[in-house]
Amino acid sequence: MDEERYQEAISYLQEATRRTPSFGEAYLELGICHLKLKRFEEAKQTLILAKNLLKDKSLKQRAVEILEKIPEEMERERIREEEEKSVKEKVTPQISLPLESKEPAKSGESLTGRLVKMEGLVNFREKAKENWRPAVRQMKLSAGNWLQTGEDSKAIVAFGREAVLTADQNVVLEIKEVAQETDGTIQVKTEITNGKVWSLVERLKTERSRYEVETPTAVAGVRGTAFMVKFDPETQSSRIAVAEGEVGVQSLGEKPAYVILKEKMATTVIYNQKPMPPSVIEAAEIAEWENWKQMIPFSELGVIGGMAEMHAMQLQEATRLVRETGARLKGGKKAFEDFKVFQAALQQYYRDTGDFPAREVGLEALLKNPGVKNWNGPYVDPSSNLLDPFGRPYQYRLKKTQKGLQYVEIRSPGFDGITGSEDDEVTAVFPERGTSR
Numbered sequence: 443m444d445e446e447r448y449q450e451a452i453s454y455l456q457e458a459t460r461r462t463p464s465f466g467e468a469y470l471e472l473g474i475c476h477l478k479l480k481r482f483e484e485a486k487q488t489l490i491l492a493k494n495l496l497k498d499k500s501l502k503q504r505a506v507e508i509l510e511k512i513p514e515e516m517e518r519e520r521i522r523e524e525e526e527k528s529v530k531e532k533v534t535p536q537i538s539l540p541l542e543s544k545e546p547a548k549s550g551e552s553l554t555g556r557l558v559k560m561e562g563l564v565n566f567r568e569k570a571k572e573n574w575r576p577a578v579r580q581m582k583l584s585a586g587n588w589l590q591t592g593e594d595s596k597a598i599v600a601f602g603r604e605a606v607l608t609a610d611q612n613v614v615l616e617i618k619e620v621a622q623e624t625d626g627t628i629q630v631k632t633e634i635t636n637g638k639v640w641s642l643v644e645r646l647k648t649e650r651s652r653y654e655v656e657t658p659t660a661v662a663g664v665r666g667t668a669f670m671v672k673f674d675p676e677t678q679s680s681r682i683a684v685a686e687g688e689v690g691v692q693s694l695g696e697k698p699a700y701v702i703l704k705e706k707m708a709t710t711v712i713y714n715q716k717p718m719p720p721s722v723i724e725a726a727e728i729a730e731w732e733n734w735k736q737m738i739p740f741s742e743l744g745v746i747g748g749m750a751e752m753h754a755m756q757l758q759e760a761t762r763l764v765r766e767t768g769a770r771l772k773g774g775k776k777a778f779e780d781f782k783v784f785q786a787a788l789q790q791y792y793r794d795t796g797d798f799p800a801r802e803v804g805l806e807a808l809l810k811n812p813g814v815k816n817w818n819g820p821y822v823d824p825s826s827n828l829l830d831p832f833g834r835p836y837q838y839r840l841k842k843t844q845k846g847l848q849y850v851e852i853r854s855p856g857f858d859g860i861t862g863s864e865d866d867e868v869t870a871v872f873p874e875r876g877t878s879r
Contacts, residue, residue, distance in 0.1 A: 445479060449479070451471070451475050452472060452475045452476070452479075455468050455469075455471055455472040455475065456472065464495055465495075466491075466492050466494075466495030466496035466497070466501070467492075467496065467501065469488050469489070469491045469492035469495060469496075470489065470492040470496065470501060470504065470505050472488050472492075473485045473486075473488035473489035473492055473505070473508065474508065476488055477489075477508065477512070477515065480515075480519055482512055482515065482516050482519075485508075485512060486509065486512055489505050489508055489509050489512075490509065492505045493505040493506055493509065500736055553601060553602050553604070553620055553621055553622035553628055553630075554582045554583060554584055554601075554602075554620060555582065555583030555584070555587070555599045555600070555601050555607075555617055555620055556580060556581070556582055556583065556599065556600050556601075557577055557578070557579055557580060557581050557583060557589070557597060557598075557599055558579070558580065558598050558599065558600045558606075558739060559579070559596075559597070559598040559737065559738075559739060560577060560579055560595075560596065560597045560598070561595055561596045561597075562591070562592055562593075562594055562595025562596065562611075563576075563591070563592030563593075563595045564576070564577040564589065564590070564591050564592070564595055564597045565577055565589070565590040565591075565592070566578075566581065566583075566587065566588065566589055566590075567587070567588045567590075568586065568587055568588075569586055569587075569588075570586075570588065570616070574588075574590055577589065577597070583599060583617055583620070584617065584620060585617055585618065585619050585620050585621070586616075586617065586618075587616075587617050588614070588615065588616050588617070589609060589613070589614075589615045589617075590613065590614050590615070591609050591610065591611055591612060591613045591637070592611065592612070593611055593612060594611055595611050596608070596609065596610060596611065596737070597609040597613075598737065598738060598739075601620060601628070601630050601653075602622065602628075603644065604622075604628050604630070604643070604644045604646070604653075605628075605630055605641060605642065605643045605644060605653055606641070606642045606738055607632065607639055607640070607641050607655075608639060608640045608641075608734045608737070608738065609637065609638075609639050610637055610638045610639065610640075611637065612636060612637045613634060613636060613637030613638065613639060614634065614635045614636040614637065615632055615633070615634050615637075615639065616632065616633045616634075616635075617631075617632055618631040618632060618633055618656070619631040625648060626647040626648055626651075627647070627648040627650045627651045628646065628647075628651045628652075628653070629651070629652055630652070630653045630654070631652070631653075631654045631655075631656065632654070632655050632656070633655070633656040633657065634655065634656075634657055634671060634673050635657070635658065635673065635675065636673060636675055637672070637673065638670060638671070638672035638673075639655060639670070639671055639672075640668065640669070640670045640685075640730075640731055640734050641653070641655060641664070641667075641668070641669055641670075641671070642667075642668045642735075642738065643664050643667055643668075643687075655671045657671060657673035657680040657711075658673065658675075658678065658680075658694070658713065659673070659678060659679065659680045659693065659694055659695075659711050659712060659713040660680040660682065660691055660692065660693050660694060660711035660717065661691070661692045661694065662682045662689050662690070662691050662692075663689070663690050663692075664687065664688070664689050664690070667684060667685075667686055667687025667688055667689055668684070668685040668686040668687060668731060669682065669683065669684045669685065669686075669687070669689045669703075670682065670683045670684075670685070670727060670730075670731065676847075676872075676875060677712075677843060677847060677849065677870075677872045678712065678713055678843045678844055678845055678847070679710055679711065679712050679843070679870065679872075680710070680711045680712075681708065681709070681710050681711075682703060682708060682709055682710075682711065682717075683703075683707075683708035683723045683724070683727045684703045684704065684705055684706065684707055684708065684723065685705070685706070685723070685727070685728060685731040686705055687705060688702060688703065688704055688705065689702070689703045690702050690703075691703055691709055691711065691717050692717075693711045693712075693713075693714070693715060693716055693717050694713060694714075695713050695714030695715070696714055697714065699715075699716035699717060700717075701716075701717040701719075701720065703720055704720070706722065706723045706728070707720040707721065707722065707723060708720065708721055708722070708723045708724070708727070709721070710868075710869075710870055712841075712843055712844075712870070713843065713844045714844060715841075718851075718866075718868040718869075718870070719856075719862075719863075719865070719866035719867065719868050721777070721778065721867050721868065721869070722775065722778060724778075776830075776831035777830060777831055777854050777867035778867070780830070780831075780836070781852060781867075781869040783822060784805065784808075784822075784836075784852055784869075784871065785869070785871045787808045787821035787822050788808070788821075788850055788871045789871065789873065789874050790821055791807065791808060791817075791819070791821050792873050792874070793874070794816045794817065794818045795814050795815065795816050795817060796816075797814075797848075798840060798848065798849075798850050798871075798873075799812065799838075800812065800840075801838065801839065801840050804838035805828045805836060805838050805852075806828070807819075808820060808821040808822045808826075808828075809821075809822060809824065809826065809828075830854035830855075830867070831854065832854070832856070832857060832859065834854070834855065834859065836852050836853065836854055837851075837852065837853040837854070837855070837861065838850065838851075838852060839851045839852075839853070841870075847872070847873075848873075849870050849871060849872045849873075850870070850871040851868060851869070851870055851871075852868070852869050852871065853866055853867070853868045854866065854867040854868075
């Protein structure tokens with residue numbers, strides 16, 4: 443089985459290097475795959491190429507370290523083969539050994555979570571409401587177990603070779619389900635009630651397999667991707683962002699709704715409301731995922747195939763994605779910049795006046811005093827026309843979360859001008875922490 447997985451990864455990586463000869467990271471992963479299959483000469487040549495092409499210092503150093511270990515691996519393999527040959531020569535023909543157990547493996551018992559890396563304060567408890575105690579690296583995690591990370595702390599959990607979950611600081615995480623069946627079907631479900639997690643999921647082998655991350659307002663499910671889920675208990679909102687692959691997001695409540703997030707897209711979900719239309723992922727989130735990738739111990743976990751596949755898919759689909767989303771992304775970038783300005787302005791307006799502008803005046807209140815006490819504007823450049831990238835006024839709405847916290851929704855109906863269609867750009871602005879009434 444291992445050989446099949448690495449061989450599959452090699453085919454994707456070879457295609458990636460053929461299309462982009464300067465793809466140093468692909469050569470690095472390709473060299474690792476060759477090494478796992480004991481193809482020492484191929485590994486050596488490929489890793490030398492990777493070392494010469496890679497610009498990232500940490501990745502370059504990784505290639506050098508693996509190269510240095512190849513002679514040791516070759517010697518270890520030579521000794522193993524000699525010992526194996528010696529054992530075979532000593533076995534007499536009269537001895538009959540069972541080649542394979544006929545008893546089927548039990549369903550749902552072969553997959554557990556494992557805490558493969560931790561920094562700072564990480565706590566564990568077996569069940570809800572039990573006392574927290576310090577977690578231990580390499581400890582097993584089963585359904586019903588909980589993890590908690592402290593301030594400036596991190597944790598990485600592996601679910602076999604199928605998935606990796608990274609927990610940022612101040613995360614509270616419950617493992618709701620983790621199981622694997624004899625046909626390779628896996629069922630992994632986690633829930634976060636605070637903080638942010640990233641997940642990297644291998645391509646799932648069966649239609650019944652699922653990997654889900656749930657929050658109190660949304661469920662995100664995948665079939666092979668890298669994505670982030672963040673939940674803010676104060677605003678009761680979830681943010682889901684996709685770095686690589688594709689994610690299905692379902693809102694929770696009386697009328698659940700569903701949206702598919704493509705690569706480099708994100709959404710926000712508030713309880714009992716439809717997910718906001720997908721918008722372009724923030725550059726800071728992409729950078730955050732790149733940093734997490736450097737921390738995940740891939741060589742220890744063997745989670746390579748899915749990564750290789752995703753790199754190849756990125757190259758194969760790049761032209762199509764640019765062609766299909768070019769116009770929308772251009773507008774999205776402008777809207778994203780406007781949203782940042784509006785967020786800062788509306789939060790300052792709230793600090794000064796104790797409330798958001800009324801629906802009737804909307805964003806105009808950032809330019810002219812609508813007759814409210816303590817107005818101290820203008821809060822945006824006086825030359826601002828408050829129009830979206832396509833020349834239409836931004837739509838302004840006041841809404842409330844399930845807990846009654848008021849927030850502002852700002853929307854551009856996108857390139858097609860149709861409110862509620864797939865190319866809408868939407869953001870939610872909440873009062874700053876400690877300022878809400």
